[in-house]
Amino acid sequence: MIHRFASTFAAGLVLAAPVLAQDLIVSHGYSNFGELKYGPDEPFSYVNTDAPKGGEISFDALGNFDSFNLYTRNGNVATGTQVMYEDIFISAADDPYGSYCYLCTTIEYPADRSYVIVNLRENITFADGTPMTAEDVKFTVDLFLEQGLPEFRSVVESYFSAVDVTGPYQVRFDFNDEAPFNDRLGLVGIWNPFSKAWFEETGARLDESTTTPFLGTGPYVLGPVDMGRSLTYVRNPNWWGADLPLNQGRHNFDSIRYEYFGDAAAAIQGFFAGEYTVRVENSSKEWATSYDVPPVERGDIIRETLPDGNISTAQGFIFNLKRDKWNDPQVRDAIRMMFNFEWSNETLFYGLYSRPASFWGGSDLAAEGVPTEGERAVLAPLVEEGLLDASILTDEAVMPPVNGADRNQPDRRTRRAALRLLNEAGWETGSDGMLRNAEGQTLDLIIIQFSPTFDRIVNPYVENLRDIGVNARLERIDRAQYIERRRSGDWDLTNQSLGQGFEPGGGLKQWFGSETAENSSRNLMALADPAVDRLIDIAIDSKDLDDVRDRLRALDRVLRAWGFWIPQWGNSEHWIASWNMFRHPDELPPLAPGVIDFWWLDAEAEAALKASGAL
Template sequence: MRSVLLPAALVALALSAPVAVQAQSGKVSHALTLGDAPKYPAGFTHLDYVNVNAPKGGELKLSTPAGFDSLNPFIPKGDEAPGLGMVYETLMSSPPDDDLSEYGLIAETVEVPGDLSWIVFNLRAEAKWANGKPITADDVAWSFEQIKLNGEPMLQHYYANVQKAEVLSPRKVKFHFSGAKNRELPQIMGQLPVLQKADWEKRGFDKVTLDKWEGSGPYRIESVEPNRTITYTRRNDWWAKDLPINKGRYNFDRIRYDVYRDQTVAREAFKSGQYDFRGENSAREWSVFYDFPAMTQGLAKKQEFKHERPGGIGGFIFNTRRDKFQDVRVRKALALAWDFEWYNKNMAYGAYYHPNSYFDNSEFAARGEPSPEELKLLEPLRDKLPREVFGPAWKAPSSDGSGQDRKNLREATRLLKEAGWEVKNGKLVNPKGEPFVLELLLRDATYERMGGPWVQALQRLGVTLNMRTVDSAQYVNRIRSFDFDVIYSGWGQSNSPGNEQRSYYTSAAADNPGGRNYAGIKNPAIDALVEAVVAAPSRAALIPAVRALDRALTWNWYIAPTLGHNADRIAYWDKFGMPEKNPKNGVDVMAWWVDPAKAAKLSNSRQ
């Protein structure tokens, strides 16, 4: 399961925050969990890792690579501004140190029957909108109906088995479920963003807007300049500031995002102190860029924070809606041309490993031969799956790292020839004489470093690969309409895969504009395996179901995976205090605070 609509600034650091349910029939509970029990019992006072005495105040300045022209993050229109998740709240919240559980936020308690056919949320009496009016069950039901009808396409799959919302009283709302027993649906509803019906009915839920709206969250929008900057101000009157789930968090008085479309410019802006906190995704830049005087003097710092969150998979994704990618042999051949070992040694300072799974860095990654539990799911689908699925788990292509290892290119040539392509006059052509020409669509020039070696390797196969880096708006529009050959992207995963897999990999999502089935996968076997994941009645059943799905996805070569990494690279100006320990899912910058003494020292150094 994947948490939706995360604050944009934190997506790179916390791709998802999974939760699930194990509640007794008719029993009121403070939390939902997939584990043996929630980490935090009823009546807990605060999260273990936070500093409950963290001072409030100061400013956090961040950068964002994407321009924006909308303050409505809920619809597949416009480019949303970063940070909007701090303006609204959800019914429940999953903390970064307990990614299998969810605790009450707007909802104080929940009720779930043993058959998981519904859930009731009991709203807190003190839950209020920024205008002081109470949050009601009617607001909750209306929010669900609008998001399901007009929201992001992924949410239509997410809520597919939520039959209806029923208002039982002003502070009590019930969601009814349809279909097979689904252990994720109760907590999926806990992730529902709640909006004020009276406000959004006037503005229009399905409209792109730049109006500064208010929700019930810890921050309000202070100022905005489309495609340039947006600033949020902490609400001193926030109703939820003293809830145990929130203590020690949301400490900054102001949070500002500035747009830097070019990452070279963004790095220079960080170096000059234009913003405070930067997550670095380039191993090369991490190694060579941050050696500047302020870093040497200790005024700025860089640090790698290890994490245990699942890594998902990223790389060059093939759009199988294009005829040239229909044959799995073609996809495999192109993937063989990406030389990870050479790139990691020569371009990335040995910082990465080559991921072998769609569920990297988790217990859900397929390993060894299929288990009996996996085979029970796979055998009925044997005629629709590559034969390799029934053998050892897939491994990413490897080379000797010399840049001269030709075995993968020889194998790629053989596969392309089998698929009907051959080289004539140095160009790979099909039986009609049409050349094999591809476009790699990028939104960030940083990734051209990975595309460049691939371009050269593919040239040796007779394939022409043109890299095209476009602005954010054009990129988003082309992705939404699936107008691309290859993109550099991926699928993030959580520690509880589930309903979101439908939007990633199923036939129903393949032609849904704005959806996340980037590869255009239409495979009945994968459809069936996704449903097995969704229907898994326990974690013990979920693990083999996901591993079976992993085998089917990897052996179909929908992606050429590139780089794996299990740490967050963070550079920051030394004006912050931070918790003594980090949650296992990675850095929680919302638990940091401005240290007055450090901030004063830094300010004096800049005078």
């Protein structure tokens, strides 16, 4: 979810010139590309509308937590807080381009989308039973624009000329000309409204960590908490949306619990001991080697490999471009060449992973080979302006280096090529084997991590870098230090998952735009490039799916050529292990496995596990 905003404009109504009713488009949702799949308040086709309600589902988390505020970079936020809040729009897991009214009944707007009127449902209440009105939505917008994450505010704060309450359950959003056309409808639906009265009473701030959750409208509220160790969200018995058709077959558990563990080894043992009941596995080593245990052999625990139709997560190391030494593309290329994915996958990952190559991997939005005619039409004007090198029009899309799987150390040809690049960039090998610049400084490279799980992966990479003279080292620190050092820029390489969506929007600026380079939890590498900025604007302005494909492929091609990203590894499946008492529809939608959303508990199966002593 994109974190949101506010506008503090003059009091009173700010109305545009009168528009005749017949000139307004009135809809229960929108899609920039194609038709909506579902009608007003129509249940999603992939859920079991007769799914029973009740029981508990539980998961693991690593480390600890000290805050319930998801919307600030301060503190270590607890897992799962999203279940306490709801957005004005909702999306379906089988409709990548559609958004549907959820907290609203309809939206109204003219063809030019110069403004949008949101008609809210009149029966929505916050968790304390107080009604949610247009004043709360307006307050939430203002709050995010004033106190929201900097990378969000820097992108969207100038998009609105006014956000006004035009009725007890009606809010009007007026847009400036610079607001991207395709983003405008989405920008009215992303808000998860907070209670204005609660914020005024408590004095809470969006930019500060808090041990008290904000008051929301969601199906769950915070239950028992052992701060830093475990927490449970429990069903709100008076939740306003329980009978809404859009919620049929959804939110089926009475409680959702998270147990925190100090490390991954303790977490998986806790699962086998029944300390929690569902494990979404993210380690190939564990998936390949750790499930040969009695509960699995007896069928008390089942393992499922479920398809993932999303764009693949572009997980990788990123360079800190605020440090001058990483602004040389030859230096970045040399460092990239020394990570041996093939050996890592064969030796460490049991051959279960593939290497991401694109920010839109697994989709037809990824650049491949040389540019298509459509891509060239997008890129050529930027070449003519001198913003891009002409080679972008003829070169194949940048792919990760390929090494041998028989040994960690890249082959001699790769090592020689990396050293040649470093020498050309002014780094010479000294008598001690270390690379130094003209001032005698070593080429220091610090990789920060907080999880010991990464040691076995990062340390071989460090060895390869040191072998060619880079003064590389892994610094494993606790989670709090990790968060602070990423925030302060005290690192050279760190992990980042640069996952993208099917539709280009303002989120691209949060990930890659110059306006977010100075302070961002997304554009953590501090990328600031005028060609990228132009391509983002061009992509956001796409008129149809052909435009989307051509423009995102062109952007993907340029981002990959930049070389600020060292692709790590990825998985095109969901690996889920669960105690054999949970059920889900036979056919799952492509965009979400829906474990919390639309799975349910089989009470008889749970009773059988308990009766047998297994659980």
